[in-house]
Amino acid sequence: MASITKNEHKSYGMGLHDEVLTGRTQQTFFNPEEGENFFYNDAFDVDFNKRTSINVENLECLELNKKIKELMKKGYGTIVLKNPGAKHSLGVGILQKLNLIVEGSLGYFGVGSIDGPVVRISGRVGWSCAENMMSGKVVIEKNAGSCFGAAIRGGDLICKGSVGARSGIDMKGGTIIVGGDAGAFTGFMMQRGRIIICGDVGPNLGDSLYDGTIFVGGSIKSLGADAVEAEMTDLDVSWLKRKLKVAEIDKKIDFKKMTKIVSGKKLWNYDNLEPSERKGAI
């Protein structure tokens, strides 16, 4: 594995990364010149102006998810889900651009394993929303349950209300933005990416985090193991301003007074390990 330096990646120059990576890493950043990397081989060519809706009331999750795929195959780029009724696993596995609008609430594992779509949910989501999300944008107007954005690797996941415990657990990239409060163990074992909590956070924030950054606007009940406070920089402030504007969160926040939490790297520092050494450590 080659060392990562700022000069070697265009994405640094574009201001997309400001984490200071040290040692060796397996993380590879996308190259904006490789356009084909943005699409899966079996992605459908959809038109965002071609719009339709599905009544989910009498559909099982499997039926609904198949129906979304059929509509994308026909070129529909905007799909509205009506009466989702907090059913589980709706809208999962969408691996391409799509404008998905959910009029209502989702149950557990909603819009999981997605890569590319823009999802807007007018209600609430249950546990593990957008788990394993790779890219795209998900906006939730109300609250979210626990394990919000578990193991996401990219994209923007936004909850305008409050979220439960263990948000961003095991996340490996992307950004989670919460307009309200968050529960215990937020950012538990987080490995990359950023979490922004505008309100208060419960106990054990960032417990055992490997890397990544957590910003908190309100109070922090307690920090977890190896989570330490870091100094806010001007770059952080400008990034936060831009990110919250994009997330449509219009709370009055004094960005400079936000608390920045990073890893103390006392527990884990796998950037310094070769893959073979990492295996030995496990």
Place this chain on the structure above:
Amino acid sequence: MCGIAGLIHRGKSTNVGGEMQKMLQSLKHRGPDSTGYALYGSGKSKDYILRFKVGENVKEGSSAVMEDASVYDSRRDEVNKQIHDIGAKIIKEEQITPYSFRYVIKCKDDLLELAKKIESVEMTEILSLGQSLELIKDIGDAQVVADQYSLNKFNGTHGIGHTRMATESGVDIRSAHPYWAYPFSDVSVVHNGQLTNYWNNRRALERKGMRFMSSCDSELIAVYLANKIRDGFDLEDAMRSSLSDLDGVFTYMVATKDKLGMAKDTMAAKPMVLYESDDLVALASEEVAIRSLLPHEIDTYDPYEGEVKVWQA
């Protein structure tokens, strides 16, 4: 996994049996082994409603022993004798299933002595004893149990219920939830999770004279709360102390004659979704259960770690 649900109407009675049946049926996928209801009627009478069983429901998957149904009659006669001997009076008696009974009795307030006498009869277990609580549990899903015990027309103010996936004890009625907080009238508990210091707490409570009918960890919560109430704690304080005394991952609900409460462990490891309005509070392991009552768009949220809430009917 298990699913729990509860609701409380503020200031009015409705068909709480039918509502709980809908909520629990929508949680069937979380626990198909058995279903239980703790329903609270008007509670205006000073007489006690006694729900008890003298045998087990033995079906496929059950860990109970098959018995000849003829033994149930003799056990029931013995229960009647014990009630009579202690000076209580049976006002009404109904046989709901071959092994399950509902009595209305007039008795003094010393429920411990009464309970001890009744449960001295072989294989007999009191499911509930109270002035408004009626606790029903059996093998099968919510629909099956509601039909079997005619719960769809039960009127009351509040109730809690449970769909059970058996993990640490058998598939039988005695391991099904809810649990009555023996020997306190009108207190019941449902629980989703695992308690890891079950035996330490159980031994301590048994030394204080509390009784256990099963080896299900959920029963511990009911007995624990009963012991705290006996020691003078009010419900909310008893629940708060449980958060530090009980170890493990859990979310539980407790109901009394006029209250409904919930508590979540300090790790928030077990789910709970809550809907609260001026006239109704509904809570469940999953929002689909609340949606079965309120299909329109509503605002719900997850209570946080270590949270205890109590609502008044």
